[in-house]
Amino acid sequence: MNTYWEDELAIEIIKTCDELERLVSGLKSDGKTIGVVPTMGALHEGHLSLARAAVSQTDIAIATIFLNPTQFAPNEDLTTYPEPIEADIAKLEDVGVPYLFAPSNDEMYPPGFSTSVVPPKISKRLEGEFRPTHFAGVATVVLKLLNLTQADIGFFGQKDFQQVMVIKRMIADLNVPTEIRVCPIVRESDGLALSSRNVYLSKKEREIALSLSRTLDHVEKQIRSGLRDGFEAITEMRQMLIDAGVDSIDYAILAHPNTLETNDPIELPVVALIAAFVGKTRLIDNRVIN
Amino acid sequence: MNTYWEDELAIEIIKTCDELERLVSGLKSDGKTIGVVPTMGALHEGHLSLARAAVSQTDIAIATIFLNPTQFAPNEDLTTYPEPIEADIAKLEDVGVPYLFAPSNDEMYPPGFSTSVVPPKISKRLEGEFRPTHFAGVATVVLKLLNLTQADIGFFGQKDFQQVMVIKRMIADLNVPTEIRVCPIVRESDGLALSSRNVYLSKKEREIALSLSRTLDHVEKQIRSGLRDGFEAITEMRQMLIDAGVDSIDYAILAHPNTLETNDPIELPVVALIAAFVGKTRLIDNRVIN
Numbered sequence: 001m002n003t004y005w006e007d008e009l010a011i012e013i014i015k016t017c018d019e020l021e022r023l024v025s026g027l028k029s030d031g032k033t034i035g036v037v038p039t040m041g042a043l044h045e046g047h048l049s050l051a052r053a054a055v056s057q058t059d060i061a062i063a064t065i066f067l068n069p070t071q072f073a074p075n076e077d078l079t080t081y082p083e084p085i086e087a088d089i090a091k092l093e094d095v096g097v098p099y100l101f102a103p104s105n106d107e108m109y110p111p112g113f114s115t116s117v118v119p120p121k122i123s124k125r126l127e128g129e130f131r132p133t134h135f136a137g138v139a140t141v142v143l144k145l146l147n148l149t150q151a152d153i154g155f156f157g158q159k160d161f162q163q164v165m166v167i168k169r170m171i172a173d174l175n176v177p178t179e180i181r182v183c184p185i186v187r188e189s190d191g192l193a194l195s196s197r198n199v200y201l202s203k204k205e206r207e208i209a210l211s212l213s214r215t216l217d218h219v220e221k222q223i224r225s226g227l228r229d230g231f232e233a234i235t236e237m238r239q240m241l242i243d244a245g246v247d248s249i250d251y252a253i254l255a256h257p258n259t260l261e262t263n264d265p266i267e268l269p270v271v272a273l274i275a276a277f278v279g280k281t282r283l284i285d286n287r288v289i290n
Numbered sequence: 291m292n293t294y295w296e297d298e299l300a301i302e303i304i305k306t307c308d309e310l311e312r313l314v315s316g317l318k319s320d321g322k323t324i325g326v327v328p329t330m331g332a333l334h335e336g337h338l339s340l341a342r343a344a345v346s347q348t349d350i351a352i353a354t355i356f357l358n359p360t361q362f363a364p365n366e367d368l369t370t371y372p373e374p375i376e377a378d379i380a381k382l383e384d385v386g387v388p389y390l391f392a393p394s395n396d397e398m399y400p401p402g403f404s405t406s407v408v409p410p411k412i413s414k415r416l417e418g419e420f421r422p423t424h425f426a427g428v429a430t431v432v433l434k435l436l437n438l439t440q441a442d443i444g445f446f447g448q449k450d451f452q453q454v455m456v457i458k459r460m461i462a463d464l465n466v467p468t469e470i471r472v473c474p475i476v477r478e479s480d481g482l483a484l485s486s487r488n489v490y491l492s493k494k495e496r497e498i499a500l501s502l503s504r505t506l507d508h509v510e511k512q513i514r515s516g517l518r519d520g521f522e523a524i525t526e527m528r529q530m531l532i533d534a535g536v537d538s539i540d541y542a543i544l545a546h547p548n549t550l551e552t553n554d555p556i557e558l559p560v561v562a563l564i565a566a567f568v569g570k571t572r573l574i575d576n577r578v579i580n
Contacts, residue, residue, distance in 0.1 A: 017465060024467075031319065114411040115429070115463035121404040139405070140464075147465040173405035174430075175307060175437040177314075 011093040014101045017108075017148055020062075023099065024150050032059040036151035036178075038142060041065040042082040042196035043091050046186040050155040053183055055096045062149050063092050064101040066108060070116075071137030082199055101149070108144065116140045120169035125260045126273060127162050127284075130250045138163060139170050146171075146178045154178050159185045159193055161273060161286040162260065185285070187213065193285045200281040209278045211244030215252070216287040219272050223289050230254050230264025241276055250275035250282070257288055301383040304391045307398075307438055310352075313389065314440050322349040326441035326468075328432060331355040332372040332486035333381050336476040340445040343473055345386045352439050353382050354391040356398060360406075361427030367570075372489055391439070398434065406430045410459035415550045416563060417452050417574075420540045425456050432457055436468045444468050449475045449483055451563060451576040452550065475575070477503065483575045490571040499568045501534030505542070506577040509562050513579050520544050520554025531566055540565035540572070547578055 014020050027034060035058030037050045043065075054061035065088060072078035085102070092100055116136060123135035146154055156164050168180050186194045191213035192206070201209055215237050227233055237252040254263045257271040273286045304310045317324060325348030327340045333355075344351035355378060362368035375392070382390055406426060413425035436444055446454050458470050476484045481503035482496070491499055505527050517523055527542040544553045547561040563576045 021465075021467070028318075029321065031321075112411075112459070113463050115460045116408045117464075118406045118408055121402075144463075144465045147467060150467055169402070170405045173403050173434075174407075175311075175434045177311070177437060177440055 009089065009093060011089060011097055012099050013089065014099060015103060015107065017103065020101050020148050024148070027060055028150060033152040034058060034149055035061045035153045035155060036145060036149040037061065037063045037097075037155045038145045039063060039065055040067045040081065040196070041085060041088050042199075043088045044186070044194040044196060044198075046157050046159060046183075046194040048091060048095050049186050050157060050183050051092060051095045051097050053181065054153070054155050057181070058153055060099065061097045062099045062101055062151070063097045064103075064145050064149070066101075066103055066141065066145075068108075068137060068141045069105060070109075070140065071134050073131060073133060076131075077197070077200075080200075082196055101145075108141070117143055117170065117174075119166050120173060122162070122169055122260060123166045125162070126251055126253070127275065130275065135163070135166050139166060142167055143170065143174070143176065146176055151178050154180050156180060156182055157185065158182050158288075159195070159284065159286070161257075161271060161288075165260065191217070193283075195283060197281050197283065201278060205278045205281065208245040209281075209283055211241050211246060212274050212276060212283055212285040214244075215240045215274060216272050216285060219254070220287055220289050223266060223268075223270065228265045230262065230266050233266065234264075237272070237274070241274070246276040246278055248277045250277070252276070299379065299383060301379060301387055302389050303379065304389060305393060305397065307393065310391050310438050314438070317350055318440060323442040324348060324439055325351045325443045325445060326435060326439040327351065327353045327387075327445045328435045329353060329355055330357045330371065330486070331375060331378050332489075333378045334476075334484040334486060334488075336447050336449060336473075336484040338381060338385050339476050340447060340473050341382060341385045341387050343471065344443070344445050347471070348443055350389065351387045352389045352391055352441070353387045354393075354435050354439070356391075356393055356431065356435075358398070358427060358431045359395060360399075360430065361424050363421060363423055366421075367487070367490075370490075372486055391435075398431070407433055407460065407464075409456050410463060412452070412459055412550060413456045415452070416541055416543070417565065420565065425453070428453060429456060429460050433460065433464070433466065436461075436466055441468050444470050446470060446472055447475065448472050448578075449485070449574065449576070451547075451561060451578075455550065481507070483573075485573060487571050487573065491568060495568045495571065498535040499571075499573055501531050501536060502564050502566060502573055502575040504534075505530045505564060506562050506575060509544070510577055510579050513556055513558075513560065518555045520552065520556050523556065524554075527562070527564070531564070536566040536568055538567045540567070542566070 035054035037054050039047050117139040119135040119139040164182050219233055219237050252274045254270050254272050256263050257269050263270045269290045271288045275284045325344030327344050329337050407429040409425040409429040454472050509523055509527050542564045544560050544562050546553050547559050553560045559580045561578045565574045
């Protein structure tokens, strides 16, 4: 049952898997292509760029908002993660998304639920070292959402660079009939990559957080100027972050963009990836240099 | 490339995932329903009953033959498993199956393949105790085949009672848009459940193998006559098998058909399940008593 204000909306909010399956089955019979934009809510312009891509590149865009507990470790920020659902709905309506799937935990993980995905090997590196259960949670929920929406195209952001690689490999390995499209990182005018977690930052922390994109700017410039010594480049990246005042660095590396293996001496294309804490907030950013 | 004799067939043999995806995508655009019959080859009347069901209950039946290595343990019979592909093709053609997907190992598990399914909890019991990696292999390959064929309906045999439960739960947990239909066990006139492994049996072993279905007949009769003592029933089942000369019993139990939990005192419905070795051949059989 929708509340009175939900009935007034131009976007239809779907809360159960059964309802979604009925909708999708009808759309498929009518030969419509479906684009899905999986999110955890707390939507910003990065998410909305994915939603706009889905609206323009497929017949029917379906956004999903599900704050998936299985991709958070017990010490992480699941309980404080921002959940402004009314604002999210208004934003999606605004960019012309016709359907939002916003299920409960029980709907996604009903009693007796016990199947999961062992994510591909590439999930073990980087994020996998610091968040060892994260990608199993991501892979399982993304597979569920792709199956539920029977999406022809799934839209994901390049900010989660490794996540995109994990999802692409899972889809290839399991022969999921969905194409993945990756949209560029959206940034504030000063360079800060948009993140739902940016709201955690104090004014001073936000200033420090800028060091991630500035470090990526700097290393890109150096590599474009001919720097090929990976160790030197990484050492400088770490130093810039520390000098700016980040509290700890999970990783600041240069890697091959298809394998995430160490790229030293640097060969193009290369991806620079950073994960660092500013206060209690964990931020990530990356840059592909072709 | 097909060999000359393959071009003469009324059944089209598909060897690559790409070809299958193109076929399925065309069929789906035309609004056809697809039924899949996943097999490991060495087809017998049990498999053919599934193929006939797929032919009659869906627009397009696709049989698959793939001797999946990941569901065999190193000590099991992968290398001796019968592979009479020409005979299998003729049988499928005969029952009117229009498409056979028969991929190579490399096609299903290309270099870098590294995603898999953790099968649902119900996979831990019975077969899971004796073949601990079996259902992970089954779940992963079945999910791949359902995705590749985008099947509306998947046809499976009740002989693999627990396998059907594992697949049904996986499909529910991962929201796979495929319905599972289960076809009854097909038996020889003397009661032996059909199995590709029956060809391993010597004449004497085949006589001993009959004890599985006879034990199921006996316990069914006893339960229908009012026996409710599960321990007594199971003890008698084991004794019948041993007296007949089976070499070892993995399990001979009575369970709740929806949970596989112990059913003692016996409550209907109940399923009797047996796995036993006759010589080196592992045989399974079961009976649901409503």
